[in-house]
Amino acid sequence: MAFIQQFEQHNRWRQLRTQDLMRLGQWLEAHDLLDEGSRARLANLQAQLASDRVMVAFVAEFSRGKSELINAIFFAGYGRRIMPASAGRTTMCPTELGYEADLPPCLRLLPIETRMQAQSLLEWRSAPEQWQRIDLDVNQPEQLAQAIERVAQTLRVPVEQARALGFWHEDNPQDNPAPGPDGLVEVPRWRHALINMAHPLLKQGLVIVDTPGLNAIGTEPELTVGLLPQAHAVVFILAADAGVSKSDLAIWREHLAPVAERSEARLVVLNKIDVLWDELSTPEAIEAQIERQRQHSAEVLGLQGQQVFAVSAQKGLLAKVRQDAQLLQQSRLPELERALADDVLGQRRRLLQSALEQAVHQLRTEVERQLQVRDHEIEEQVQELQSLRGKNATVIRQMRTRIELEQTEFDQSAARIQALRSVHLKTLRRLFALLGSNQIKSEVAELALALKQPGVKLGVKKIYTSTFARLRQNLAETQGLADEVHEMLSGMFRNLNAEYGFTLQAPLRLDLSRHLQAIDEIEITHLQYLGVTNLLRLTQAGFCERLAKAVLSRLRHLYEEASNEVELWSKTAAARLDGQLRERRRNFARRIEAVHRIQEAAGSLDERIDELQARQAEVGAEQTRWQQLCTEVSRPDAAGATLVPDAAGVARSERPEPALSSASG
Incomplete structure (x- = not known):
């Protein structure tokens, strides 16, 4: 639950900071201190906070339990699987889950044949008529899951067409799909999938990228050089019983290692540890086996041991659905969720807080200088009149x-x-x-x-x-x-x-x-x-x-x-x-x-001097209030806050009790 709770707190923090910036702008405008530079800086900060997205990319070869891990972390609140996670190949095309307020809940699918054309994925996003759209009912988990199962659909095509689409390589025959009796081979039906749904976490800015298999990554340059470098966390999933296979290592070395070096979090998951739960072995022996696999995987991938997590996504999902606390701890899923929360959200908060503090510091310095100029000029007028x-x-x-x-x-x-x-x-x-x-x-x-x-x-x-x-x-x-x-x-x-x-x-x-x-x-x-x-x-x-x-x-x-x-x-x-x-x-x-x-x-001379001195006192009070406002907007609140209006109608904060949305799992 740590990731969900901290994500909701992160969203409340963003809302609070946005309200603080609005209050700064209103105060500056009311006191004739909001110049174009300050207005642009405040607008830029507000846009940065409002549009902030946290992207978590899940990458794995087929049959590593990647979709099940997504279900367990994010969608257990539905009481069932949402992403297809049956045996064998499930998610056949790269899939993005997010939220766009101006679109109804829907699944959009881009046909695989578009690979034969020169347009990039970015260009295809601007051509909605080329995508097949299926409306989603987010209040009906069964219908939702059935609709999303379409990302697993395949086509059977001739070898020549598979080669043209990037799924058949003469130099790597062992990775090619096996031809059937009719000489046809199986390829994904869809090139890319976009799922838009008003899930609480997605509405708050979470973007989930599900990227399946070496072929899907290697044939789409935009994935490796576009989507994955933007991800704030790259979660690479392995099978606990097999460790790092040849195809796993190829994905890591060719596509993920450069990205992971610069991502805010790079985590490796040894999934399906429940296959190692052997009743004929002692708990100590099972634990030792899991630990050996974890350390060996870290060594092969060139990571620190603490960056590799051994979990059972299936048991974690089952435990959440059944509200079985003991099984949840055995699945070790909470350890991974805490790492995602601490590494990803903690880093995002620090980056945003740093940008906020730097911009507010510059704004504070400039406004204080303007107020000092006003005070100095009033003092000169007083002396002049005296x-x-x-x-x-x-x-x-x-x-x-x-x-x-x-x-x-x-x-x-x-x-x-x-x-x-x-x-x-x-x-x-x-x-x-x-x-x-x-x-x-x-x-x-x-x-x-x-x-x-x-x-x-x-x-x-x-x-x-x-x-x-x-x-x-x-x-x-x-x-x-x-x-x-x-x-x-x-x-x-x-x-x-x-x-x-x-x-x-x-x-x-x-x-x-x-x-x-x-x-x-x-x-x-x-x-x-x-x-x-x-x-x-x-x-x-x-x-x-x-x-x-x-x-x-x-x-x-x-x-x-x-x-x-x-x-x-x-x-x-x-x-x-x-x-x-x-x-x-x-x-x-x-x-x-x-x-x-x-x-x-x-007006008498003394009256005018009194007016100026009264105005001088107002400027002093404005300086004090401005310093208070800047201190408030720069405070690094660790916990979330609920926004409530004060007597003047300006949003302020109150500390809430931790709460989870029932739909967020």
């Missing part, structure tokens, strides 16, 4: 003339500031061009052309390496331009501070190193497809087209993220300058108004 005590009308007129002269000089400086901005914007345009889609297409054009060449592609690996070298150089050039912009802003702000008394501070240096690291990761995950073991696959035009599109899709997503980061960074810098220019203009207007009122006897 100096008028006992002065005659001539002195007051002279003060007004001096203020108007200062305002005129300030307005004349706007042209200079605009010139500096134009240089800044010109450099930014060059920076955005380096991250644009045309730039990516240009960089990968040579690789795409090489992959489209017919026959064996002996030189493609060299072209691939040079392509990624250019991509790294491109990002390095982008980083150099960003540093140039940063230096330019820093110099501009220093000059404005010195000449006009501003308190501008340049934004932190933009760091694109994580995107450079992502380039390295993409290169590694695709490189496996260019080795000797894939020479025959590389002769297939459809496979090469899918590989090229998978590379381009990952890179396009990466560059879009970098471009968005640059845009937010630039907006923040511009907003800081705009904010202080706006405050300075308002200050001139207030000073002139104060002198005018005194000249026209519309």
Whole structure:
């Protein structure tokens, strides 16, 4: 139950933080402190929290009990199996379980014949008419399970067609399906399956990826280089009695080891330990046998022993359905669930909390600076007006003339500031061009052309390496331009501070190193497809087209993220300058108004000074309240919280008692 409970708490934490950010934005807007940079940063954080997904990928060769493990962890609350888990091959195609609010509960199936066409899986997702759709009744577990059984459907096709689809390989005859008396072989009927259902965990952002068998992974580049690298946990399932087989090791080395190195959690499960429960052996002997298999599997896969879990998914599911606590402990399923909860959700929480704290810290610093500017300007006005005590009308007129002269000089400086901005914007345009889609297409054009060449592609690996070298150089050039912009802003702000008394501070240096690291990761995950073991696959035009599109899709997503980061960074810098220019203009207007009122006897000098001092006290209170709000939104609540409105209608939190949704198992 640990994973379900902690996932629900994680979701409540996200809701609470979203409400906190909304409260920050409302407060800033109410106090005229919400500039475009702050608005963009808050919107970005809220979107990040709202769209956060936790993806857990289950990968195994056939008949390892993978679907049963998914049933046991996530769907025991239905009181029966939801994913097909009978003997033999069950889930024949990669299957994603998630939730999209704008779609009814349904199962969508993409025909296997689409592999004969060049479109990528991402492109097929945008063509709903090409998928077979079956509506699901989530309140009828039996109907739900029967509908989902379609992911196990197969077709019988000629060997030539199986070869074209990627299920027949002359170089690995032992892995080919056995032809029947009619010469036909069995292949999956569907290429990909998407299950949309309003299960409590899926609604809260859980995405489950069920990826069956070596053939399914090896023939779909987008799985290994798209879906699996995005997974926050990769759960690799082995059979407890067999340990690491040859095909298991092939999946691990060729497809999972590079992904697992960078995933937030990489767990290996020795499933079906109940087959080792031998009544003729002592419990100690059974335990020793399980431990030997666990340690041996860890050694073969190059993992630490604590990353391998021995469980019985079938007994765990049975124990949950029957509410048999003793059998549940014997199944050892709770140990795996706790590891998923601690490793996956704990890491997600830390990453989100870190991003939240960093952004709020920057926002807090900037707003405090604006409030300090307000306080300083009010204090200057108080001193200015106090100096008028006992002065005659001539002195007051002279003060007004001096203020108007200062305002005129300030307005004349706007042209200079605009010139500096134009240089800044010109450099930014060059920076955005380096991250644009045309730039990516240009960089990968040579690789795409090489992959489209017919026959064996002996030189493609060299072209691939040079392509990624250019991509790294491109990002390095982008980083150099960003540093140039940063230096330019820093110099501009220093000059404005010195000449006009501003308190501008340049934004932190933009760091694109994580995107450079992502380039390295993409290169590694695709490189496996260019080795000797894939020479025959590389002769297939459809496979090469899918590989090229998978590379381009990952890179396009990466560059879009970098471009968005640059845009937010630039907006923040511009907003800081705009904010202080706006405050300075308002200050001139207030000073002139104060002198005018005194000249026209519309208010006494002491009354105006009292008004300013009262406003100064308000600014002090605003500073205190702002610090409280920032502290609240940055607190790393470990437990979940329920949102309730306070007297002012702003959402606050109360600690709930731990509770489980009955449908979540």
